Amino acid sequence: MAAPNSAERKACWDSRDLLWKCLDDNDDKAASCQKFQSEFEANCPAQWVKYFTKRRDFLKYKEKMQKEGFKPAEGPQEAS
Amino acid sequence: MLALRCILGDLRGRGRLLRTFVSSSSLSPAVRLTRRDVGPQQVRFTSQGRDSASAAKLKLRTRLLVTLLLGGGIVAVWWYVSWEKQQKLRRQRVEQLRQVALGQGTFSLLDHHGRRRTKQDFLGSWVLLYFGFTHCPDICPDELDKLSAVVASLDRDKSLPPVQPLFITVDPERDDVAALARYVQDFHPRLIGLTGTPEEVKHAGRDYRVYASAGPKDEDGDYIVDHTILIYLISPDGLFVDYYNRMKNQEQIAESVKNRINSYIKI
Numbered sequence: 001m002a003a004p005n006s007a008e009r010k011a012c013w014d015s016r017d018l019l020w021k022c023l024d025d026n027d028d029k030a031a032s033c034q035k036f037q038s039e040f041e042a043n044c045p046a047q048w049v050k051y052f053t054k055r056r057d058f059l060k061y062k063e064k065m066q067k068e069g070f071k072p073a074e075g076p077q078e079a080s
Numbered sequence: 081m082l083a084l085r086c087i088l089g090d091l092r093g094r095g096r097l098l099r100t101f102v103s104s105s106s107l108s109p110a111v112r113l114t115r116r117d118v119g120p121q122q123v124r125f126t127s128q129g130r131d132s133a134s135a136a137k138l139k140l141r142t143r144l145l146v147t148l149l150l151g152g153g154i155v156a157v158w159w160y161v162s163w164e165k166q167q168k169l170r171r172q173r174v175e176q177l178r179q180v181a182l183g184q185g186t187f188s189l190l191d192h193h194g195r196r197r198t199k200q201d202f203l204g205s206w207v208l209l210y211f212g213f214t215h216c217p218d219i220c221p222d223e224l225d226k227l228s229a230v231v232a233s234l235d236r237d238k239s240l241p242p243v244q245p246l247f248i249t250v251d252p253e254r255d256d257v258a259a260l261a262r263y264v265q266d267f268h269p270r271l272i273g274l275t276g277t278p279e280e281v282k283h284a285g286r287d288y289r290v291y292a293s294a295g296p297k298d299e300d301g302d303y304i305v306d307h308t309i310l311i312y313l314i315s316p317d318g319l320f321v322d323y324y325n326r327m328k329n330q331e332q333i334a335e336s337v338k339n340r341i342n343s344y345i346k347i
Binding site: 051 | 214215217218221254255259262263266298299300302303304
């Protein structure tokens with residue numbers, strides 16, 4: 001399976017951007033953006049779909065951390 | 081104690097007396113002359129006066145000159161010493177880089193035309209090196225676009241030597257010569273893609289301490305290779321001198337490369 005060339009990459013990135021915009025507008029409700037989701041999966045290799053999905057999750061998480069602050073996990077409890 | 085002080089006082093006193101005696105004896109001939117001859121003496125006196133005035137001016141001029149020379153000498157010495165120190169610091173840094181010894185080894189790979197290239201082929205020119213793979217979703221194309229823009233902007237500066245962009249794959253299983261040829265044409269025309277057997281590629285990566293780890297394969301057999309995302313700057317001696325991560329934009333990298341080239345000392 002050959003790697004996507006420049007045009008194919010651009011097509012994939014554009015459909016990803018459309019999907020992400022839809023998700024942003026619809027508060028991450030995947031159901032409302034089915035059309036964009038299938039478009040995205042058609043234009044991008046499966047591996048990239050997984051990668052970009054994870055990336056979006058990470059970016060959302062990062063945004064949350066930056067806005068709400070970070071609460072470190074509690075370590076092992078001291079034996080009383 | 082008292083006796084000592086007496087002796088000292090005596091000596092001092094005698095010294096003072098001696099001095100006054102000497103001065104008075106030097107003065108007396110002049111005084112005696114003034115009293116004896118009036119006419120010529122007066123001329124002598126005035127001429128002596130002018131002489132003493134010009135002598136005073138001369139003395140001032142020479143004093144000024146001497147001071148300036150001395151001051152200039154001190155400044156020159158200080159300047160030389162600080163220059164020496166800078167040279168020493170630079171030499172130390174080069175030594176340190178040498179000890180880190182990144183890129184000291186050789187590599188032997190195939191370029192995207194199928195020609196064998198070794199490290200020797202690139203000695204003598206500045207190289208911007210990036211490790212990546214052609215199936216990369218977004219990071220490698222972004223970084224290669226940035227790299228191409230940097231090289232293009234450096235090309236526009238006629239005073240700089242041409243910089244050679246290199247792309248070495250971390251995915252030799254899929255990135256053969258044909259795949260690289262397809263890939264590099266999207267970027268700078270001088271970009272050379274390099275590949276080889278997994279052994280050769282691993283050797284080249286180890287040379288620059290590049291981390292690369294292939295991820296799990298999916299149903300298509302596709303996988304993503306996790307790897308160090310850095311652009312390495314290599315000097316004409318083949319040694320690593322600087323690196324640029326994703327935070328550095330095109331202008332910052334071009335500026336840094338230009339400074340490195342201009343301040344380069346041959347080892």
